[in-house]
Amino acid sequence: MKPLQRPARRALLVVHVAVSVSWLGLSLGLLALGITAYATADPSLTAASYRAMKVFADWLLVPVSLTALGSGLVLSLGTPWGLARHRWVWIKFWITLATAAATVFALRPEIAHAAAVGVPDASLVAAPSVSASAYLFMTAVSMLKPWGLTRRGHRLRLHRTGSGKALDERSSIPSA
Template identity: 75%
Template sequence: MKHLPRPARRALLVVHVAVSVAWLGLSVGLLALGLAAYTTQDLSLTHAAYRAMKVFADWLLAPVALVTLGSGLVLSLGTPWGLARHHWVWIKFWITVATATATIFALRPEISHAAAAGVPDSSLVAAPAVSTSAYLFMTAISVLKPWGLTARGRRLRKSASRPAPRGSGATVGASSGKPVDAPSGRRPA
């Protein structure tokens, strides 16, 4: 995929960060409601908490998860970071796929079932606790960018740093003349 122009990349980055933070906040909210529903002795409070969780699950969970996944995918493919060049991006992608799938196909139906039954359910404490941990982990690796290049990223960097054969008309970098993964002096947005 061709790299995104800077204004588009920055706008998409804002969208991605906003929906990612919304997903984390939503998960923390579901954890608080799940804990309240599970630990109270008042069945009316349990039922109310699960009904509130159902509102969040029905209206917000799937759209937020899918926009997070889609914006992250477009950002990774449209920037020098790439999807499979750096371990942290690759790991974030697969954790996002797993959590979005679990959110849509397991958590939402479980919340609907609990809202209808109105009885305490420990899985509605465990699932938001796991998802909150996953989102915090992804936040940390987004900031720290650990583990370096993948094997694919090392191959791409190595092939981009080789000089182009004479007469081929090929350039090393797309527009700058430097290797694709070479540091530019600026951090990618």
């Protein structure tokens, strides 16, 4: 993919961060509603909590998760970070893909079922807890950028220098 120009890269980065933070906030909201539905003794509050979760699941979960996945993919392919050059990007990609798939194929149907039945369901406390933890982990990884290059990243870096010497982690200066 052709490298993104600076204005496009910055705009896409804003979109990616905004939808990623939205996905975290949405998960925390679903967690609060799931805990409320599971912990209350009031059946009407349980049903109302699951109906509210269904509104979020029907209108927000899929677009937010797919936008986070798509914007992250375009950013990785259109910037020097690359998709499979750095371990932190590669790990974020797979976690995002897994959580987006789980959201679409497992969480949404489970929320729809709970909204129809209105009976407390512990899985609707567990799922948002796991997803919120995953998004917090990905946020930390995005900020800290740990783990260095993948094997592919090392090969690309060596190929780019043409000298067989490794490049410094964040520059194009050959290291000693």
